[in-house]
Amino acid sequence: xxxxxxxxxxxxxxxxxxxxxxxxxxxxxxxxxxxxxxxxxxxxxxxxxxxxxxxxxxxxxxxxxxxxxxxxxxxxxx
Amino acid sequence: xxxxxxxxxxxxxxxxxxxxxxxxxxxxxxxxxxxxxxxxxxxxxxxxxxxxxxxxxxxxxxxxxxxxxxxxxxxxxx
Numbered sequence: 224x225x226x227x228x229x230x231x232x233x234x235x236x237x238x239x240x241x242x243x244x245x246x247x248x249x250x251x252x253x254x255x256x257x258x259x260x261x262x263x264x265x266x267x268x269x270x271x272x273x274x275x276x277x278x279x280x281x282x283x284x285x286x287x288x289x290x291x292x293x294x295x296x297x298x299x300x301x
Numbered sequence: 302x303x304x305x306x307x308x309x310x311x312x313x314x315x316x317x318x319x320x321x322x323x324x325x326x327x328x329x330x331x332x333x334x335x336x337x338x339x340x341x342x343x344x345x346x347x348x349x350x351x352x353x354x355x356x357x358x359x360x361x362x363x364x365x366x367x368x369x370x371x372x373x374x375x376x377x378x379x
Binding site for chain 1: 318319322323326327328329331332360362363365366367368369370
C-alpha cells in the first residue's frame with residue numbers, strides 16, 4: 224500500500240533541486256507524491272503550517288514535517 | 302542508470318526516522334543508496350564534511366548535501 228507524501232515548495236532554486244532529487248525520485252510503489260506550490264496555492268499554507276512545516280522545501284509524510292535544506296520561510300509566502 | 306545517494310546518520314531518533322521515510326523509500330531504479338553511520342565510521346566524517354554536510358541526517362547526491370531536519374551537528378560526532 225502506498226502512503227501519501229506531500230511536497231511543499233515555492234519555486235525557489237533550492238525547492239526545484241529538492242523536487243528533482245527527492246520528490247521525483249521516491250519509489251512510486253511506496254509513496255504517492257503530491258506537489259504543492261505554496262506561492263500559487265496560498266490556501267494550503269495553513270495545512271502545511273499545521274503539520275509543522277516552517278520553511279520550504281519540505282515534505283509532510285504521515286503527519287510529520289521533513290525540511291530539506293532551507294529555501295524560504297513559510298512566513299515569507301503569506 | 303542509477304545515481305548514488307549516500308545517507309549519513311548517527312543513529313539518533315531523527316536519523317532513524319529519516320532513514321525509514323527517505324533512505325528506504327527512494328526508487329531503487331533511480332538511486333543506489335548507501336547508508337553510513339558516522340558514529341561508527343568516523344573515518345567517513347571528512348568526506349561528508351567535504352560535500353557540505355553540516356549535520357545529520359543528510360544525503361549527498363551528485364556532490365550536493367541535503368539536510369533533512371536536524372538530528373546532530375557533524376562537529377558533535379568527532
